[in-house]
Amino acid sequence: MKFVDEVVIDIAAGNGGSGCASFRREKCIPFGGPNGGDGGRGGHVYAVGDINLNTLVDFRYTRRHEARNGEQGRGSDQFGAAGPDVVLHMPVGTIIADAETGDILAELLVPGEQVMLAKGGDGGFGNLHYKTSTNRAPRQKTPGWPGDHKTLRLELRVLADVGLLGMPNAGKSTLIAAISNARPKIADYPFTTLYPNLGVVRVGPSQSFVVADVPGLIEGAAEGAGLGHQFLRHLQRTRVLLHMVDMAPFDDSIDPVAQARAIVGELKKYDKALFEKPRWLVLNKLDMVPVEQRAALVKQFVRRLRWKGPVFEISALTREGCEQLIRAIYNHVASLKVPVVEVPDVRFSAEAAAAEPLSAPEVSALSEDPRFRVDAV
Template identity: 45%
Template sequence: MFYDRAKIYVKGGDGGNGIVAFRREKYIPEGGPCGGDGGKGGNVIIEADEGLRTLIDFKYRQHYKGERGQHGQGKGMHGKKGTDLTMRVPLGTVVRDAETGELVADIVSQGQKVIVAKGGRGGRGNTRFVSSNNRVPDFAENGEPGRERWLILELKLLADVGLVGFPNAGKSTLISRVSAAKPKIADYPFTTLSPNLGMVRVGEGESFVWADIPGLIEGAHTGAGLGHHFLRHLERTKVLIHVVDISEQPDRTPWEDFAIINQELKAYKEDLSHRPQIVAANKMDLPGGEERLLEFKDKIGPGYEVFPISAVTGKGLEPLIQRALELVRTAEKEIPAPVETEIRQVKVIPQERFKISRNDAGFFVVSGEEVEKHVAMTDFNNDAAVRRLQRIFKVMGLDQALREKGAKAGDVIQISSLEFDFAD
């Protein structure tokens, strides 16, 4: 089964907790702190695998999490790093953030790896907090939570040549004739419901990839007939072969079909209308083919190369394949060479460290990545750790900002899922 779109949840592993520990060795009655750090959480990684052709694995499993880092131990021993989780996807997969639509990764080369959810930092043990003012710290940090988010995976086939045309124009028969692909073929519209890839071999050691795109209909660029799902597979093709049914149709003509499909390509993405395109006038083995071919060429004008073929008998396929190969070679040469990146000046714009708002219950709601991280990494069962969090908030200016917003003693302050009483 072919699946070219999936929505998944990814979460990096949480960092392990640092611990509070002290040396208890013979002849050392007042040993110092020796609590080790927690291990870093495992990342969630996407890796390209050219052996895959579909996103079907993500239909049956939607949640992916990196392993949590191990907690620190006494005698200064640090916790082990959590194991990374690697997900393999086909070449041509585009990864986007489901909430913002931001492009996370474009997977185009074998072995390419992208971290899509970082594991959290391990919490520091009490050894890390020794200072001239505090020789025996009795607190440690919890591990930082791993990053979590929903992602959209979309597969855009990587093919040299894309076959386009109306349903039942003969695209599947054509690709089965020139490659080892075995698509479903039948005499009714929308036989092909998913793209098919085929390797076309030309001579000794030379080949290119064809993609049979399911038949398009009028309105495809708006999503009609699953148009969006099919059209995106053409975005990476170098050359288009427009397969036209040249046989007699009761309610439409070949040149009308040709014009409609080209209009849909242009409406979906302007760039597709400028892609090299040749025409395969199919079903020339049927009666009246020669007459309709002449009329077809006259209607569409001299701007297109037309190759009369019969996908069923194989007649005319060799010139079509050779011309497609020439266009693919030309397109590859015209791909611009990478240029050195210009030196750019980056201006850092400081962001607010936190935001304060009021909810319907009258609580003061404090949000912000830095504040929420400090809360998540605090052990609220340890009084010393809580006092440290209070000092951090004071240095950040959170206490003063709450007063300026009107907070008074006894008011409820909400940070993440926790609630605190404001004490002035």
């Protein structure tokens, strides 16, 4: 399956059905009166977040989505049926924007979340709608209202807590395969990863976080070098970035410090908000460095890079240092989650009614508590 994270589609809601101008004509009923019904509304177009999808590839080949029109009104007081709605299933994390104005219409962040993209037109009025005590034989009817037509741009940004960032062959795919059940393609040539991979890291019962592995960056990615930097959009919803550095490059002429600075520069060119996200330095492939040289090599690297943030020394291949990294990531992610405040269940009872009323200081304290609201009677 191809990974498609950006596509443009056309949607069209159904038009409303026209109203009917009809009169009741039966034997022995000379003045039956109007009986033309209203037209039915056109079908709406909805988008719903589907947790079972992880790509927009279906919309790459089917770009036009139309809802059916509403039925026309008929005689005998029959109203037209509404047109069936169209529901578009999209991956969770999809941003829906108007392609012409660029305005964001919706973001699907919760599985099962449903939003209306295009409203169907209302049905027209039949002459039954215009019947009054003074206008007993109306001949007016109105056509149905047109439905909405839009051109939308869909952009998928995966929902992950942690993002892996680094040069090609820095060991990002090896790390996500070592700490989760994800099985990305791993090889010894650059740009093995061609699309983002997600992995769920389980720390304990009901304790987990999601890691996103994106294709590697190189210097000049903003100008289109390599695979470009369009995949960086999948890191914009992460809580922390892991900047992975290959500490044992295959070529002695490669400077890990220069590579790290190039990644930081490309990150800043792409998005300043992404550049300002919490970023940790992960020094990988230290198993290929002699034990007696590791401390000096790491100290020299941090000093040259002028890095003042967290530093982790690991080997994704042998899992050395991975447990400490996983625990630190989980503690950081858990600390950023909003705690759930349990509000006591207060029900009216005879004991509560017989209790002494609250004093003025107690009422003032409760009024300052955001969980309670004291309204004047």
